[in-house]
């Protein structure tokens with residue numbers, strides 16, 4: 001098959017792609033992966049579709065029989081089904097007029113079922129991440145080699161799980177990805193992941209290995225350190241290799257042939273039954289995961305709770321098995337390859353492994369399929385697995401969809417806390433477009449109290465394990481609804497959006513010099529004197545906010561009390577400045593306010609005006625206090641080297657109760673913003689930006705910079 005043909009194969013899904021946009025990208029990609037082996041022999045037909053030549057013949061299934069009456073091979077079945085599948089969104093093909101016999105028609109229908117079911121495999125990504133989570137549960141240094149990273153959103157799930165681990169705190173997560181092109185895009189992914197990891201406090205590193213060709217990949221390109229647990233993830237690789245058939249073949253076919261087809265010396269791997277497939281998956285770096293408790297034990301347990309996840313992961317394997325089977329059947333034509341002689345054994349082993357555990361296909365139904373004489377073995381297995389896959393319920397479907405949604409406001413039904421948290425964090429760190437609101441609706445009748453208690457906040461509990469225990473309740477949950485809302489607040493959105501500026505204000509070199517213990521004391525004294533002047537100007541401003549709160553808020557939420565506390569604390573603060581100035585020999589009465597300070601004080605004064613809305617003034621107040629809180633708290637972190645004589649200063653703003661006070665201010669602000677007009681929200685955001693700029697200027701001034 002030529003490159004072009006493969007390209008045209010990818011391009012053969014235009015309608016569905018345009019409908020589903022990004023959400024379906026992996027979906028169809030996976031379908032392509034999964035069906036590749038089944039479809040890759042039908043290049044001529046796909047080529048015709050792609051190039052526009054003979055497209056009219058699509059409906060003419062008899063043509064596809066190549067005129068060989070009564071000799072409709074598996075290949076023919078898959079070719080017709082593949083074509084119908086691609087065109088199914090445009091128009092249906094009525095097989096009754098195709099010249100196919102009833103049996104041939106049934107075969108095509110079965111194959112169509114398989115293709116339709118294969119679509120579902122796209123959501124496997126998250127299942128595999130979950131498997132990785134299990135696999136690295138004892139590892140302190142985790143190194144993910146992601147061959148073909150995309151948005152990277154799947155790693156947020158892993159990050160969340162790693163930081164939630166109690167027993168075995170994670171030391172570092174490394175992600176290395178491979179790029180042949182799109183390096184810039186990948187670096188963007190890396191930046192985003194880094195900021196996500198930072199938001200979780202997770203040590204993280206991201207590296208891109210650039211190769212001009214996938215075949216150049218060598219182990220030593222990945223800087224694997226001693227003690228690292230490495231997981232290789234290649235969710236999208238196969239798909240991308242469709243446009244590079246030689247690569248695909250190298251990865252795919254050699255493995256298959258070697259394991260199941262080669263004989264004598266050539267045959268290096270001798271496995272039978274499941275081992276064949278396990279070995280096959282080693283080629284994709286998946287064996288370890290699929291072998292673990294997760295695959296064979298934990299997932300089996302889930303099945304008792306009627307989870308579709310089990311079917312789902314299995315189905316991924318089975319799809320690939322089908323590829324092999326179809327190849328084998330083609331190669332051996334009348335009988336299966338020696339290693340597959342026990343094909344019926346294989347089926348009955350499958351039967352055993354599913355029996356009693358598989359939700360929809362347990363017991364009689366399995367027996368019915370597996371032991372019936374209907375059709376050929378391959379038809380039975382196609383039918384069997386397509387049914388299995390039909391019932392798969394990929395639990396991460398919605399979060400993934402939601403993350404990729406370009407909307408600013410997302411409303412979705414979600415079923416577990418783990419997903420909720422990951423999604424929230426992923427959304428919170430998403431830059432384009434910044435999320436404004438996430439509304440989560442949980443449905444249920446049983447476990448109502450449990451659901452109501454579910455906080456969508458960071459948790460120390462391993463979220464992934466509990467998630468599946470709950471699955472047995474899903475069906476009940478769906479009967480009636482209770483609502484929970486986990487909002488992304490306006491302030492959160494702003495801080496995300498203006499992260500750079502915010503970090504500039506809270507991690508300024510002046511602050512870092514305190515934290516690193518190399519502060520120039522004269523700079524500190526400058527700051528002390530200037531800030532005393534600032535705080536004096538701050539008093540009337542805070543008083544004006546208090547007045548506005550009294551007039552402007554319904555006070556049901558105690559705004560006035562919180563702000564009054566702030567006013568009262570300023571009295572103490574001014575006394576502290578005097579004492580501290582005395583200690584450092586700073587003559588407060590002779591301090592002349594510098595330009596940056598003057599401008600900041602003027603800005604404060606402008607906010608005192610009654611024309612400035614309470615909400616706008618409150619935003620400024622919250623931001624001013626919070627920037628100091630975050631800055632000085634940074635100097636008190638465990639690894640800081642803040643000089644002892646400056647600790648008290650840092651404590652003043654960096655202490656926890658000041659932090660709580662800032663949180664109360666933030667709640668006030670968010671409540672106000674919630675009901676504010678667009679105009680006020682716009683003004684408030686502009687005010688926040690101005691505060692951030694003034695703060696940076698203030699640090700610059702103290703630090704001796706202009």
Ligand SMILES: Cc1ncc(CN)c(N)n1
Nearest residue numbers: 531534535624625628698
């Ligand atoms: C410049 C400045 N910004 C904020 C704070 C904290 N009230 C302060 N004292 N000085």
